[in-house]
Structures are given as C-alpha cells and as structure tokens.
Amino acid sequence: MEQPDGFTQPGHEHLVCKLKKSLYGLKQSPRQWYKRFDSYMLQISYKQCEYDSCVYVKSLDDGSSIFLFLYVDDMRIAANDMHDVLALKALLS
Numbered sequence: 001m002e003q004p005d006g007f008t009q010p011g012h013e014h015l016v017c018k019l020k021k022s023l024y025g026l027k028q029s030p031r032q033w034y035k036r037f038d039s040y041m042l043q044i045s046y047k048q049c050e051y052d053s054c055v056y057v058k059s060l061d062d063g064s065s066i067f068l069f070l071y072v073d074d075m076r077i078a079a080n081d082m083h084d085v086l087a088l089k090a091l092l093s
Helices: 029-043 082-092
Strands: 055-059 065-071 074-079
Antiparallel strands (some): 055 065
C-alpha cells in the first residue's frame, strides 16, 4: 500500500492510513461530498444561486459569467470562452 499522489509527506513515505470504515455506501456519503464540494466552490469565488443550490455562478473580469450545474455526480459547465471552462476543469481535477 502506498500513499496517494499529492498526499505523500517528505520523510514519511512509509506511512499509510488504516481505513476504519468505507465512506462509500453510507447514507451520509452524498451529503458529505456535497458539503466539501460546496465549500471548495465558495473558496474559489463562485456564488451559489439562491434559487437552486446546485447552480454556481462566477462573474469574470470581462463582464461574462461562468456557470456550473451540479446534478447528483454529474456536472455541466457553461461559459462563453472555452479557456474559462478548461480553467475551471483544471481547478476541479
């Protein structure tokens, strides 16, 4: 077993985590995932739509907007410029 990429701590490469219980399949799993996702979107300056909590909007410097639509575990991104879409995809990966 190895530490996941990006989580390796220098000098502690030999350490791993013991999984007490799988998060997958638990009834609270979707809520925990959504809370983490929502927190990250707000951190990167997106605003949640007040009428639909699964729609996030960010106004860009050029006056345009970028939208992220979330449905269960699927996302759709809408923007005028493909560069903006790719930048958001990079932030989410």
